Amino acid sequence: MKEFELIRQIQRETSASNSPGLENGVKLGIGDDAAVLEVPAGHYLVAATDTLNAGTHFPVDTSPFDIGYKCLAVNLSDLAAMGATPRWALLSLSLPQAEPEWVHLFSEGFNSLAKPHKVTLVGGDTTSGPLSISLTALGIIEPGRQLTRSGANPGDLVVVSGTIGGAAHALEMLQAGKPVAEQHLLDRPQPRVSLGQCLAGKASACIDISDGLLADLGHVLRASACGASVEIEKLPQTDALAALEKEKRWSYQLSGGDDYELLFTLPDQHKDWLETWRQQLDIQLTVIGEIESGEGVRCLAQDGSHYHPRGTGFEHFRRKP
Numbered sequence: 001m002k003e004f005e006l007i008r009q010i011q012r013e014t015s016a017s018n019s020p021g022l023e024n025g026v027k028l029g030i031g032d033d034a035a036v037l038e039v040p041a042g043h044y045l046v047a048a049t050d051t052l053n054a055g056t057h058f059p060v061d062t063s064p065f066d067i068g069y070k071c072l073a074v075n076l077s078d079l080a081a082m083g084a085t086p087r088w089a090l091l092s093l094s095l096p097q098a099e100p101e102w103v104h105l106f107s108e109g110f111n112s113l114a115k116p117h118k119v120t121l122v123g124g125d126t127t128s129g130p131l132s133i134s135l136t137a138l139g140i141i142e143p144g145r146q147l148t149r150s151g152a153n154p155g156d157l158v159v160v161s162g163t164i165g166g167a168a169h170a171l172e173m174l175q176a177g178k179p180v181a182e183q184h185l186l187d188r189p190q191p192r193v194s195l196g197q198c199l200a201g202k203a204s205a206c207i208d209i210s211d212g213l214l215a216d217l218g219h220v221l222r223a224s225a226c227g228a229s230v231e232i233e234k235l236p237q238t239d240a241l242a243a244l245e246k247e248k249r250w251s252y253q254l255s256g257g258d259d260y261e262l263l264f265t266l267p268d269q270h271k272d273w274l275e276t277w278r279q280q281l282d283i284q285l286t287v288i289g290e291i292e293s294g295e296g297v298r299c300l301a302q303d304g305s306h307y308h309p310r311g312t313g314f315e316h317f318r319r320k321p
C-alpha cells in the first residue's frame with residue numbers, strides 16, 4: 001500500500017465521524033495542500049499539539065485503537081485546560097509499515113472520541129519511519145474567556161477533577177506484568193472539555209494534569225508567582241489506590257502522570273459553582289488546597305504536619321541522578 005492510498009483510507013474512515021464539513025466551518029479539508037477553515041466571527045483560534053512516540057508515550061504493543069483514541073484525548077485535554085471548544089484536527093503519522101488494518105483500528109479509536117466532540121480531521125502528513133503520532137487540535141474561544149496558568153491569586157481554592165494517580169498506578173502494574181484493575185484510566189482518559197468550558201470566565205487559572213499533580217501545579221504557581229498548600233489526605237483516589245498503603249498512594253497521586261484531569265484555581269466568591277458543575281456534568285470535583293503567597297507547594301498531612309514527597313513528575317530529557 002502506498003502513501004496516497006493510506007491517506008485516502010484515513011480520509012474515508014475518519015469521515016464517518018465527521019460532521020458535514022461545511023457545518024463545521026471546513027471550506028477545504030483533506031486532499032488539498034492545506035485546509036481552509038472558517039473561524040466563527042468574534043472568536044479566537046486555540047491550537048495545541050502533542051506527539052506520542054512508541055516506547056516513550058505508550059508501550060510498543062499498545063493497540064492501534066488505543067493509540068488513535070489517546071492521540072486525540074491528550075490534545076483535547078489541552079484545549080479543555082484553555083476552556084476552548086474543539087473543532088478540527090491535523091494528524092502527522094509516522095508508520096514503520098503501511099498496514100491498512102492498523103490504520104483501520106487507529107481510525108476507529110480516533111472516531112470514538114472525535115464523534116462525541118464533533119472534531120473534524122482536516123489534514124495531516126503521512127511518512128514512513130518509527131511509529132510516532134503527532135496530532136494538532138484546533139478549537140475556538142470567545143476573546144477574554146481563555147483560561148491560563150498565570151491567573152491564580154492567594155486565597156483561591158485549588159480544585160481537581162476526577163481521580164488522580166490511577167493511570168500511573170495502572171501503568172506500573174502493567175509493566176510489572178501484574179493484573180491491572182483500572183487500565184481504562186490509562187488507555188481511555190476522558191478529556192474534560194465540558195468542564196473547561198464551564199470554567200472559562202470563572203476559574204483564575206487552569207492546567208491539565210499530564211505530568212503529575214505536583215509538576216503541573218508547580219507550572220501554575222510559577223506562572224502566577226504564588227505558592228500553594230495541598231492537603232494530601234483530600235486527594236481523590238481510585239479504588240485500586242485506596243487499597244495501597246498511604247505513602248505509596250500519595251506518591252502516585254502527587255507524582256504520577258497521564259491522568260488528564262483538570263487542575264484549576266477558583267476565587268472563593270465562585271465556590272458555589274462547584275456544586276452546580278458537579279451536578280450538571282456528573283463529575284467529581286475535589287478541593288485539595290489553597291493558593292498562598294510565596295512559592296512552591298506545601299503538602300500537609302491531616303494533623304497539619306508537612307509531608308515531603310519524593311519526585312515531582314515526569315520530564316523528558318531529565319538528567320539521570
Ligand code: ADP
Binds near residue numbers: 090124
Ligand atoms: P503535500 O505533499 O502537499 O504536503 P500530502 O501528499 O502530504 O500533501 O497530503 C495530501 C493531503 O492529505 C493533504 O490535504 C494532507 O493534509 C492530507 N493528509 C496527509 N496525511 C494525512 C493524515 N495522516 N491524516 C489526515 N490527512 C492527511
Ligand code: MG
Binds near residue numbers: 125126
Ligand atoms: Mg506531505
